[in-house]
Amino acid sequence: MKKILNPNKNEWSALMQRPTRNFKEIEATVTQIFKEIQQKGDVAVAKYTSFFDGIELSKISVSDVELKEGIALVPNELKDAIKQAKTNIEAFHSAQKTERITIETTEGVSCWQEKRPIQKVGLYIPGGSAPLFSTVLMLAVPAQLAGCQEIILCSPPNKDGKINSAILYAANLCGVTKILKVGGIQAIAGMTFGTESIPKVSKIFGPGNQFVTVAKQVATQFGIAIDLPAGPSELLVVADDSAIPAFVASDLLSQAEHGSDSQVILVSTSKKMITAVEKEVEEQLNKLPRKDIAEKAIGNSKLIYVENDTIALDFINEYAPEHFIIATANEDFYVDGIQNAGSVFVGKYTPESAGDYASGTNHTLPTNGFAKNYSGVNLDNFLKAMTFQKITEKGLQNIGKTIEIMAEAEGLQAHKNAVTLRLNALKNKNI
Template sequence: MNKIYNPSKSTWAELLKRPTQTVADIETIVLDVFDEVQAEKDIAISRYTQKFDQVNLSTILVSPQEIEEATKQVDQDLKEAIQLAKSNIEIFHAAQKTTKITTKTSDGVVCWQEKRPIQKVGLYIPGGTAPLFSTILMLTVPANLAGCKEIVLCTPPNKEGEIHPAILYTADLCGVTKICKVGGIQAIAGMTFGTETIPQVYKIFGPGNQFVTVAKQLATKFGVAIDMPAGPSELLVVADDTANASFVASDLLSQAEHGKDSQVILVSTSKKIIEEVEIELLKQCSVLPRKEIAEAAIANSKLIYVENDPEALELINEYGPEHFIVCVKDEEFYIDNISNAGSIFIGNYTPESAGDYASGTNHTLPTNGYAKQYSGVNLDSFMKSMTFQKISEQGIQNIGKAIELMAEAEGLQAHKNAVTLRLESLK
């Protein structure tokens, strides 16, 4: 990893760059796929599945028989682990439910807010180098708690035209209404426009590579909402002499193995920890099955030494990490003052892996600095807030004059008339 000592603030922007392409670099490719899927629907989907996944499918829809067979293939211990994770995720997200909020703003004027589910949602589940069945839990559990009526899942097939058994088992366990064997840009396009097989949805959720991320962003141009721009995974650890170097290295590698375009960063006030972590990284990485991927990600990553906690915090807030691990003596300083991070993990015994799988929090989080303005997926991500109001005769008399004056000042006479007619009827 690249080691940097006491970087000046003028170098932070360059130092903290992500190893990702810009939207402009791949927007043309994405739009070409969108145009063809919009025009040709399933025909275009099949053509791009052949091109990108090297498989020719007679149907992209997963059958009940495939789900039944997949369920038999999943080890019982793994099923129980998935069920435990599902339970914890349900507990945490159910606690996020809010009741109807009602208030009287003036005599005779009652306003209230209620939440309603987004009726049709689409889930994108990566299945390439790692079949992320855990993401199904993170998305379907809050979708079901919210009351979404239609949950469509798209995930890429392997070269045999199959979906990983754990993905199918988890999707079935969590009540997905339709599973389609389609990945990449064409999956996002299918859920954006709808095809003969893939339903059109109102909002798309889920992580993916840079092409999927850009496709989701461009889907918003066609009236489809997205959870957030969630691209390649990233992790930042802040550590001092109280940290365990082997733990820190294992956390950095847990994100580095996601993909070659992932990024991991250690920020430390201890040169000793930086040296120890670097040694542990080499040792642990050498035995990983995904060593090649992790090594490529490590090449994009940094070990950064700074003099003190306030400077470390300022740098971390500038970066806005997706995952942020705090392994320092004065952890309260970071807990109280962190402004930009997707999900925070506190202490030597809180690995980021816990949030990825079974602690209960959601692992679908903003990357690429979007933690500065986006939240991670939560129960409200699957709902809309709707406002209501009811005004009595007394109420319109109390606020009517103010409405008339404001409407007239804006030059909107019809707005004023709508109130004036009512006020005159009460004289």
């Protein structure tokens, strides 16, 4: 890990840099596959499933029988764990429901805002080495709470043409309406255009490798909304002398094992803590099965000493971490002062992995500094806020003049006319 002592303000922007990726060369491939799937539907999907996943499937939708078989394979202990996590995620996301907001802004002018579900959503769940069934919970639970009519889940088939059984179990538990064995670019393209087997959706959620990330960006060019611009996962811990080095090290490593491009940072006002954490990281790293991945990520990571909490907070707000752990005695200083972070973990007994799985908060969060301008996934991401208004005769008389004056000043006569005609009708009516 790189140690940086008391960085000067003009060195900050270099410290804010995330590992960069170049998507340009992937874009051409993605655009080509999109074009083919738009034109040829399922035939093109099958071609790319064969090419990328090495399997030919006669049918890509998961049947009831397959689903049952998959569910039976999940150990009861894991089922119970998934159910507890679901209960907590459901509780936290239910609490985010907002009621209709109604207000009479002027006598006779009623305005209201109401949230209605996005009708068709698509969830992408990666396959591969780590089957992310936890992400199924994080996306399907709020989708179901929001009342989305169709919740489509796409995940790549393994060499046997199957989807991981824990993913099937979680999808079934959380109200997913259709599960499809399709992954990568072809899944995103399928949900963008719709094919014979894959329904077209309005919004696509979920993580993925660089191909999926670029495919989601390309999907937006075709009118599809996406959850978040994605990037490698990151964690920033602030720790003072009250922290426990072993805990801090375990948190840094839990982030580092995600991928070799993950980024972990420790900011501390204690040089002693920095040295102690560094030592702990080395010790714990050696015991990890994903040591190779974590080691690379740790290589890119930084231990930053700063002189006081104010500087630390400024730095953290400028960095805008996806995950932010507060391991200091003066927790409130950071809780109150943090302006830019995806999710915040407060205190010694709040590891990031709690939020990744089971505490109730969502783990789909803004990376790469996007915590400055994006929220993590929450209930509202599955809803649209629509506004309504109803104006009475009296109400129009109250605000009509204002509308006429403003429309005229903007040079929009027909906007004015729509009011004038009505005001005149009311005048005649009153005579």
